[in-house]
Amino acid sequence: MDIAPDRPSDESSPTAMGEARVSEAPIQLPIIEPSLMAQVLDRNNLARALKQVKRNKGAAGVDGMTTEQLSTYLHAHWPDLKERLIDGRYRPQAVRRVEIPKADGKMRKLGIPTVIDRFIQQAIAQIISDLWEPTFHPNSYGFRPQRNAQQAVRHAQDTIVHGKSWVIDLDLQAFFDTVNHDRLMARLKTRIQDRTLLKLVRRYLTSPIQKDDGQALANREGVLQGGPLSPVLANIVLDELDWELERRGHRFSQYADDCQIFVGSRRAAERIKISVQRYIEDHLRLKVNEDKSAVDRPWKRSFLGFTVSS
Numbered sequence: 663m664d665i666a667p668d669r670p671s672d673e674s675s676p677t678a679m680g681e682a683r684v685s686e687a688p689i690q691l692p693i694i695e696p697s698l699m700a701q702v703l704d705r706n707n708l709a710r711a712l713k714q715v716k717r718n719k720g721a722a723g724v725d726g727m728t729t730e731q732l733s734t735y736l737h738a739h740w741p742d743l744k745e746r747l748i749d750g751r752y753r754p755q756a757v758r759r760v761e762i763p764k765a766d767g768k769m770r771k772l773g774i775p776t777v778i779d780r781f782i783q784q785a786i787a788q789i790i791s792d793l794w795e796p797t798f799h800p801n802s803y804g805f806r807p808q809r810n811a812q813q814a815v816r817h818a819q820d821t822i823v824h825g826k827s828w829v830i831d832l833d834l835q836a837f838f839d840t841v842n843h844d845r846l847m848a849r850l851k852t853r854i855q856d857r858t859l860l861k862l863v864r865r866y867l868t869s870p871i872q873k874d875d876g877q878a879l880a881n882r883e884g885v886l887q888g889g890p891l892s893p894v895l896a897n898i899v900l901d902e903l904d905w906e907l908e909r910r911g912h913r914f915s916q917y918a919d920d921c922q923i924f925v926g927s928r929r930a931a932e933r934i935k936i937s938v939q940r941y942i943e944d945h946l947r948l949k950v951n952e953d954k955s956a957v958d959r960p961w962k963r964s965f966l967g968f969t970v971s972s
Contacts, residue, residue, distance in 0.1 A: 697856045697858070697859075698789055698854060698856040698859045699747070699748065699856050699858045699859045699862075701789050702747075702785050702786050702789050702859065703744060703747065703748070703785070707785055707788055707789065708781075708785055710788060711781055711782075711784035711785035711788060712732070712733070712736070712781060714784050714890070715729060715732065715777065715780050715781050715784050715890070716729050716730075716732070716733075718780075718890075720774070720777075720780070721758075721760070721774055722774075722776075722777065723755065723757070723758050723774050723775050723776030723777060723779065723780075724755055724756050724757075724758045724776060724872050725755060725776050725778075727776060727777050727778065728777065729777050731777070732777045732778070732781060735778065736781070743778075747782070747858075747862070748858070749858075750857075750858045750861055750862070752782075752862065752865075753865060754775065754776075754779045754782075754865055754866055754869045755775070755776045755778070755779060755869070756869060756870045756871065756872040756878055757773035757774060757775050757869050757870070757871050757872065757881075757886060757888070757889070758773070758774040758775075758872055759771065759772075759773060759774075759871050759872060759873050759874070759879075760772040760773075760774055760888070770887070771839060771886070771887070772886065772887050772888040773869075773871060773886030773887065773888045773889060774888050774889075775866075775869070775888065775889045779866070779869075779889070780889060780890055782862075783866060783889050783890040783891040784890040784891075786859070786862070786863065786866075786891055787890045787891045787893075787894050790850075790854075790891075790894050790895075790898075791807075791894045793853050793854070794853070794894065794897070794898055794901070795807065797901075798897060798901055798904070799901065799904035799905060799908060799916075801817065801904065801908075801914055801915055801916055802897065802900070802901070802904050802916050802917075803817070803915070803916065803917045804893070804896075804897065804916070804917040804918035804920075805893035805894065805896070805897055805918060806897070811917055811966045811967075814915045814916070814917040814965075814966060815915075815965060815966055815968045815970060817915045818915040818922055818924070818960070818965055818970050819970050821913045821915065821924045822924060822960050822970060825926060826913050826924035826925055826926055827924075827926065827959065827960065828924070828925050828926065828927060828928055828930070828931040828957065828958075828959065828960075829922050829923065829924055829925075829931070829957070829958060829959070829960040829963055830922065830923040830924075830925065830931050830934055830935045830938070830955075830956075830957055831922050831954075831955055831956050831957075831958065831963045831965070832921045832922070832923070832935075832938065832939075832942075832950060832955050833919070833920070833950065833951040833954035833955045834919040834921075834942070834948050834949070834950060834951065835948075835949040835950065835951035835954075836949070837896070837918075837919035837948060838884055838885055838886065838887050838892065838896060838919070839883070839884040839886075840883055840884055840948060840949060841883060841884050841885050841895070841896070841899050841948070842883060842946075842947045842948075843864070843867050843868065843882070843883055845899070845946070845947060846867070846885070846895060846898065846899055847860065847863070847864060847867075849898055849899070849902070850863065850898065863891070863895075866889070866891055867881070867885065867895075868880075868881050868882070869881060871886070885899075893918075896918060896919070897918075899946070900916065900918070900919070902945070902946060903916075903921070903941075903942065903946060904916060906941060906945075907923065907938070910934075910937075912924075912925070912934065912938075913925070915965070917966055920965065920966055922960070922963070922965050923935075923938065924960070928957060931957040932957055935955070935957055939955075
C-alpha cells in the first residue's frame with residue numbers, strides 16, 4: 663500500500679480556516695518624472711506664458727510679428743512648432759539689437775527676440791524659476807516674485823542701523839554682456855538633466871544678433887537683456903556669489919548686478935573688497951568695474967538710485 667506524503671487537508675488549510683492568505687509585497691515600479699521639456703510644453707504653463715508675453719507687449723523682433731499677432735500664428739502653426747521643440751530641431755531666430763541711453767551717458771545694449779521666441783523663453787523661464795527660486799538667497803531682490811528694489815534698499819538700511827556703517831559698493835562691469843556661457847550651462851546642469859531643454863537654452867544664449875543694417879553677429883557670451891529668459895539666468899549666475907558671501911559671514915543686499923556689502927570698519931572693508939573681487943574675477947569669470955566700485959560710508963554712495971543713511 664502506497665503511503666501518500668503528509669500534507670494539510672483542504673479543511674485545515676489557511677484558506678479553509680478563514681485566515682487571510684499572506685500575499686507577496688507588490689512590485690514597486692520606478693516613478694517616471696515628466697521631462698522638464700514636457701513641463702515647459704504643458705498646456706497650463708504655455709497659457710501662462712502667452713498671457714505674460716501679451717501683457718508685456720514690447721517691440722517686434724527681426725520678423726516684424728507683434729504680440730497682437732502671436733495667438734493667430736500659434737493657432738495655425740503650434741503643432742509643427744511643438745514637434746520641433748520636442749525633438750530638438752527648433753532653432754531660435756536672430757535677436758534684434760537695440761541700444762538705449764543710460765544715466766551715465768553710455769548706451770545699454772538690449773536684444774529683442776521675436777515674439778515667438780519670447781513666448782518659448784517665457785515658458786522655459788517659468789519652469790527654471792520654479793527649480794531655483796526656493797533656494798535663491800534671501801538677500802537677493804532682483805527679478806524675483808514678490809521682491810523689488812525698495813525691499814533691497816530697506817534691507818540695506820536695516821543692516822546699517824545695526825552697526826555696519828561701512829559699505830563695499832561693487833559694480834559688475836557689463837555683467838549681462840559678459841556672462842560666461844560654459845559656466846552658466848554647467849550651473850544649469852546641476853539641476854537639469856533634460857538634454858533637449860539644455861540644448862534649447864544654449865541655442866538661446868548663442869542666438870545671432872542682428873544689427874539695424876541687417877548684419878548678423880555671433881554671440882559667444884552674455885545673456886542679452888530684453889528676453890524673458892535672461893533675468894532668471896542672471897540670477898542663477900549671481901546665486902553663487904550670494905552664497906559665497908553668506909559662507910564668509912558677510913551682510914549684504916543684492917539686486918541683479920548691483921551689490922553692496924556692509925561691514926563695521928574701513929580696514930575690514932578694504933580687505934573684503936580685495937578678496938571678493940578676486941573671487942568674482944577668478945571663479946565667476948566676471949569683471950569688477952573699478953571706476954564705479956568703492957569702499958565708503960553708505961550715505962556717500964547710491965544704491966539703486968537711493969542714498970541710504972543710518
